[in-house]
Each structure stands twice: as C-alpha cells, then as structure tokens.
Amino acid sequence: MTVTVRFAPSPTGNIHIGNARTALFNWLFAEKHRGRFVLRFDDTDAARSKQEYADQIVYDLHWLGIFPDMMEYQSKRVTAYENAVEKLKQAGLLYPCYETPEELELKRKIRLSRKLPPIYGRDGLAHTDKERAELEADGRRPHWRFLLPNYKRDPFEMVRTDISWNDVVRGQETVDLGSLSDPVLIREDGSYLYTLPSVVDDIDFGITHVIRGDDHVTNTGVQIALFRALGSQEPEFGHHNLLTTSSGEALSKRTGSLSIKGLREDGIEPMAIASMAVLTGTSENVTPESSLSELAQKFDPAATSRSSAKFEPGDLVNLNRTLLQAMPFGAARDRLLAYGVFGEKAEAFWLAVRGNLDRLPDAEPWWRIVTVKPEPGAELSDEDTEFLRTAFDLLPEEPWDAGTFKAWVGRIREETGRKGKGLFMPIRLALTGRDSGPELADLLPLLGREGTMARRP
Incomplete structure (x- = not known):
C-alpha cells in the first residue's frame, strides 16, 4: 500500500501559517513514508471560490517546498457525487427534510426544555410521500440528511453508538454517534456541504491517511459511518492541534491574518515559516531547520500536544534572523541580484552583513552604504x-x-x-x-x- 495523503483547502482566500501547518504535516508524513501528496481544492462554494486563490495556493505551496503529485477540483467531480447520492438514497440512508433554520432552532429549544439532547429528531424521516408533495407544493425545497447508524431497529430510538479509531496524532479516539444529529449533506439549493464530496474523493483518490486540524475530530465519526455506508474502508485519521497566536486568537483566511503571501512579501524565509508551523505545539524545540528534509527528521505526529499550539508571530523574525546568519553565499547569491548585489565583492559583502539582517531584503541598504555612500543624517560634534x-x-x-x-x-x-x-x-x-x-x-x-x-x- 502506498501512503497517500491530501491537503484540501477551499480557494476562498489566501492560506495562512495555520493552513500551512496542515499541508506540511501531510507533506512530511508522505515524505517519511515515500508516499504521495494530493492537492484537492474544495471549491463547491461557487460564490466564494476563485481561481486566483487556487493559483495563489499552488504558488504558496511551491514556495514552501511542497509539490503535489496530483491536483483535483471538486467542482469538476459533480457526477461522482451524484452517483454517491443515488447509492445512499437507494439504501434508504439519505432522506429529505423541509424545516427552515428558524423551525430547527425552535425544535432544538423544545428538546432542551425537555432535558433531551439538542439534536435533530428525524422528523423529516417520518414524512409520507403525500406530506412531502404538499410541502414542495407550498414552495418548500428539501435539504438532505444522512441517516446515522445510531439505532438498533427503530431510527427514532437512538442509542449510544461508539465509533473508534487509533488517531495518528492523538492515539485512541471515540465519538458517540448517538449524541449527534444526522448531518446535512445537500443544501436546499442542491449544493453539497463538505462531508459527502470529501468522503467520495478520499475513496476515489485512494487516500490512506487523513491528517487535519483537531476541529474535525467529531466529524470523523460521521465520515467513518459514511465511508462504510458507501461500501469502502475508511482511511486512517490524524488530528493535530490548531495553531493560534499567543493570545489564543484563531487564524483566518477571510481576515488574511499571517497569510503565506503576506509573510513572503514581508521577507520571511519559507523554512522559518515551515519550522514554526510544524514544531510549535510539539515536544520539539522550535528551531529553524534549513530544509524540509531536515525538518522531516524531527517530524513525529504522535509528539504533538493535545492543547492548542500557541506561537508569537514576532518569533518568526527571530527564526528568520537565525536562518540568514547561517545561510551560505551560494544559497543567497541569485536572490541578492534582485537587490543589486553582484560582482567580486558580493560574497565578502554577504558574509559581512548576514549576521545583522532580519530579512534578506535588508541587505539592499547595506549594499548602498558599502558601494555608494553612508546613509545621511548622522550628526557629529x-x-x-x-x-x-x-x-x-x-x-x-x-x-x-x-x-x-x-x-x-x-x-x-x-x-x-x-x-x-x-x-x-x-x-x-x-x-x-x-x-x-x-x-x-x-x-x-x-x-x-x-x-x-x-x-x-
């Protein structure tokens, strides 16, 4: 079996260092096992997904040193999802529901008032064909839910149903399907939510390991049930802790916080980002590694903490400085050309100034000082x-x-x-x-x- 992993961003914005953490966990895992890395764009949200973001993600990954073996777009695989939907319907595992968000919220509050779990009561499953026809005649359009296998005979009598797996990162994990609502797989407008396309793609692409953020732990129980409902063996799962700022602030593509594009434009080296993204929140010290190959030697998903991985963005500059101090001239030579640094003095110049740089572009003013004149403004008595x-x-x-x-x-x-x-x-x-x-x-x-x-x- 060839280890095959995937990174599945939505092209709705620029990826940030937290997204890079997931991409790098998968890339390094594949590297250690001589496996394959699939880049899959989850672009079923047509309103927000843009090709320019997809292109930027590819560029950012290449800049970090990640080169996918295969690239796919969910928007081009609708037929595969339709086939899966039909299979689930034929098995009686996908049923239409007609409640509005307001009606669902009211039902949730009623269940809470009765000391019942605030989960969906499967009212849509009880509708007769006639009732469904009447609802649709009134202008209602259904959303479709997946019937979880959390009952014995009567689907309206849900029981504890444990789904367990040995998590690549966290060890033994268990989710009780009896405590969950049947997930919506298809919206009223016919578009797909994340769950169904993701599982179908993982089956079709032969994904053996799904490594992602620990905000997906609960989702995993549902997805394992869906893998089995579609007649497939589920992959192994791993859930790493999420990267947050030292204050606990979450990162977001929508706000553009700490995007890879922005960090690159700020002069941060790719290996400073990779070292911070991978080693933070693990048992390893966060030190700058000079290559992904060296980083792979330190990478052990099981050494990742269960608590959030907090980091101080300012520490990226410290890692960057350390990388530049050790960077040989051969690694910097071509990049220095962009700042006018060339000629017989270039190597001696680099060795002289690299220890005083926070970012490689900081070499440019020093080159002017050496080759042209001092910076103005110095006052002498x-x-x-x-x-x-x-x-x-x-x-x-x-x-x-x-x-x-x-x-x-x-x-x-x-x-x-x-x-x-x-x-x-x-x-x-x-x-x-x-x-x-x-x-x-x-x-x-x-x-x-x-x-x-x-x-x-």
Whole structure:
C-alpha cells in the first residue's frame, strides 16, 4: 500500500501559517513514508471560490517546498457525487427534510426544555410521500440528511453508538454517534456541504491517511459511518492541534491574518515559516531547520500536544534572523541580484552583513552604504569631526585585509588617546551613517582605502 495523503483547502482566500501547518504535516508524513501528496481544492462554494486563490495556493505551496503529485477540483467531480447520492438514497440512508433554520432552532429549544439532547429528531424521516408533495407544493425545497447508524431497529430510538479509531496524532479516539444529529449533506439549493464530496474523493483518490486540524475530530465519526455506508474502508485519521497566536486568537483566511503571501512579501524565509508551523505545539524545540528534509527528521505526529499550539508571530523574525546568519553565499547569491548585489565583492559583502539582517531584503541598504555612500543624517560634534580628520589621516596604505581595521584603531588610540565608544562610534557613523551594524573590520576591506577616504569629514 502506498501512503497517500491530501491537503484540501477551499480557494476562498489566501492560506495562512495555520493552513500551512496542515499541508506540511501531510507533506512530511508522505515524505517519511515515500508516499504521495494530493492537492484537492474544495471549491463547491461557487460564490466564494476563485481561481486566483487556487493559483495563489499552488504558488504558496511551491514556495514552501511542497509539490503535489496530483491536483483535483471538486467542482469538476459533480457526477461522482451524484452517483454517491443515488447509492445512499437507494439504501434508504439519505432522506429529505423541509424545516427552515428558524423551525430547527425552535425544535432544538423544545428538546432542551425537555432535558433531551439538542439534536435533530428525524422528523423529516417520518414524512409520507403525500406530506412531502404538499410541502414542495407550498414552495418548500428539501435539504438532505444522512441517516446515522445510531439505532438498533427503530431510527427514532437512538442509542449510544461508539465509533473508534487509533488517531495518528492523538492515539485512541471515540465519538458517540448517538449524541449527534444526522448531518446535512445537500443544501436546499442542491449544493453539497463538505462531508459527502470529501468522503467520495478520499475513496476515489485512494487516500490512506487523513491528517487535519483537531476541529474535525467529531466529524470523523460521521465520515467513518459514511465511508462504510458507501461500501469502502475508511482511511486512517490524524488530528493535530490548531495553531493560534499567543493570545489564543484563531487564524483566518477571510481576515488574511499571517497569510503565506503576506509573510513572503514581508521577507520571511519559507523554512522559518515551515519550522514554526510544524514544531510549535510539539515536544520539539522550535528551531529553524534549513530544509524540509531536515525538518522531516524531527517530524513525529504522535509528539504533538493535545492543547492548542500557541506561537508569537514576532518569533518568526527571530527564526528568520537565525536562518540568514547561517545561510551560505551560494544559497543567497541569485536572490541578492534582485537587490543589486553582484560582482567580486558580493560574497565578502554577504558574509559581512548576514549576521545583522532580519530579512534578506535588508541587505539592499547595506549594499548602498558599502558601494555608494553612508546613509545621511548622522550628526557629529565639532570635537568628533576633528577626531575623525586625525583618524582618517592615519589610514594604513593598501593592501588591506581582515587585520587592517585593528591596526588602524591601534594607531588612532596611540595618537588621540580615545578608546571604547568614543573611538568606535564616530568612525562607524562616518563610514556607514548608522550607529550599529556589521563589524567594521569586515566592512573596511569592502570599502577600500579610496572608498574610506571619500568618507572623511
């Protein structure tokens, strides 16, 4: 058996880091088992689903390093769902109901007042053909419910019916179908809710493992019953904890919070996102891994906590900084071209500045400082200006190397008596225009004697 997983986003907005967590859990699981990864767009909501969002999701996944083996759209598989509907109807497992939302809410309150579980009482199942015809003649259109196998003989006498499975993430799980309402599979307008198309697709695509957020745990009992009603063996299931901000705020495609597109545009590296998305809420420390292959070595779905996976969005910048500090020039070279960084100084420049970058685009202003001029705005006192003129007169002759700055500072100290911040800060301001940054010993050879002298006040 080939392990086959799927990631099934709705193309109704840009995916965020929480969605990426699910995608990465599935991708890494498939990688560890040499399996297949299916990207399935749940686009049955025609009003909100857009191709531009689907295209963006594909781009975001590729950018993260996820390349699906197969891609499908539910909107193109309506015939398969119609066949499943007919099969369920023939088996007496799909029945029409005519209540309005207001009527359903009233019935729920009545059941609660009678100390009964607030679940649907299967009133639609009791309608005769004549009653159904009358309801439809009055303009009512049915929604269709799946009859759960939570009774012995009489479907109106529901009993405890446990559905159990060994969850890939959470271990042994059980859902009591007797405590659930028969789920609506088809709306009044004939469109499908999530449950039926998802199960039909999982059957047809040979999905062996469904790994998703733990907000679907209860759904799993219903879906297992539906798999069996359609004559198929259910896949294995795994439910990971949901990613939230440190304050407990949920992430949403609709609000665009922490979208992958937005994080990319903000200069966050894909492996910073992947490391945060996968390792948060597990027994592993959240450290930046350099590749998905390395991340796969740490990935163990069973090591995921049952409590919510809280993270601080600001920590993404810390992970990003750590990744850049260790990034070799070869990995950054082509990307640096977009910021004008090229030529014989490019590698030495990268090694000099990478330890001071939060994001790779931050290299661009440093390249201008090194190759053009310091940033404007640095204010020097008359005393510091006079000190700098003396210091620049003491510049060693070329050739310069990594030890030039130390030799220069030694001569300045002997000549002026300055030391510490009083010596280094004016030099830094004169050379860069900034009061902090890369080691001046690394920048000086990049400037060269001529470039350095050009900055003499």
